[in-house]
């Protein structure tokens with residue numbers, strides 16, 4: 559499907575007059591409509607809840623919007639927990655899905671009353687230490703089935719190579735130990751394939767986790783209160799890709815639920831999700847201005863944004879669609895490499911991409927940067943993180959994170975010994 563930016567050239571110019579490019583911008587209306595579609599898709603499950611994966615877009619203004627739509631926060635580190643706390647998430651509004659967890663992080667999650675998702679069976683003893691033996695009533699366990707994860711004839715991922723989760727036997731052992739320590743209810747969590755737009759992913763994962771829950775219930779006698787399907791539902795980064803159909807996905811999970819859990823008397827289990835990308839990616843653009851062009855063995859367009867604003871193309875060779883604002887309908891009769899200014903040749907947002915003729919000063923929208931965009935940013939080459947802006951439902955805009963300044967970059971040095979200009 560043709561990818562259309564959610565803001566016009568006029569709007570981009572209006573915003574850039576106040577907050578210079580590059581900046582990330584988020585579409586409140588799109589975020590809310592999508593969150594409601596997810597909720598509707600799982601409305602058949604009374605306990606359903608999405609815990610937004612904070613790492614995807616760690617901004618309290620975004621978390622607030624999702625909170626208003628009924629979402630909780632999925633955190634995996636101390637600072638993510640602090641951010642959830644700052645927007646008023648407490649107790650079971652927070653899912654703590656971490657791995658290689660430091661003591662202070664676990665302690666903070668416990669003190670907040672978060673659902674704690676244990677990555678390993680040895681973390682039962684760790685949790686005992688952290689809590690002084692006063693364990694939470696409900697504990698979640700992360701599952702790793704090993705082998706490969708397939709949909710039909712397609713191998714989607716290789717859980718046996720993944721560092722996360724524990725084996726079924728280890729889960730049974732952990733449950734028995736936790737029950738002896740007083741834990742009454744359990745959750746199961748697994749994340750077995752990333753960014754998949756195959757609508758069969760969640761239903762297949764659900765089917766595996768539901769069957770696992772039945773087996774573990776039979777083996778231990780424990781009570782499961784939720785199953786957390788985690789993240790992984792993908793988005794259509796490429797225009798020719800189909801988008802995930804969340805209504806179909808929700809219904810596919812319902813069918814497995816009614817087939818596997820309901821007949822076992824386990825129809826009280828709540829379904830949780832921990833989506834990041836699906837919730838935010840399409841509702842963010844990185845807006846950037848063309849600074850330079852050069853003509854060597856290829857045609858290059860150089861932007862004021864670079865990989866430190868959006869790492870995915872450099873890191874994964876990921877495709878991000880690019881629209882030249884104001885030239886939405888122009889023919890794509892030029893071929894460019896679109897680059898940032900890092901001293902790294904992988905700092906390319908697009909390689910040999912067909913685009914309309916580009917001039918210096920043009921403003922481009924790089925699509926689908928709302929998740930794992932700003933958040934993966936870094937300061938290599940002394941590049942500074944950009945601002946984040948919210949395009950509100952009424953068409954006005956709000957700065958929700960200012961751009962870094964040189965002073966931020968130097969802030970961790972001893973400024974009594976060194977004096978930095980700005």
Ligand SMILES: *Cc1c(COP(=O)(O)O)cnc(C)c1O
Nearest residue numbers: 611655788789790832833834835
């Ligand atoms: C990254 C992550 C998510 C979110 O993944 P998406 O691909 O953004 O949906 C959810 N849960 C855990 C534990 C994660 O690490």
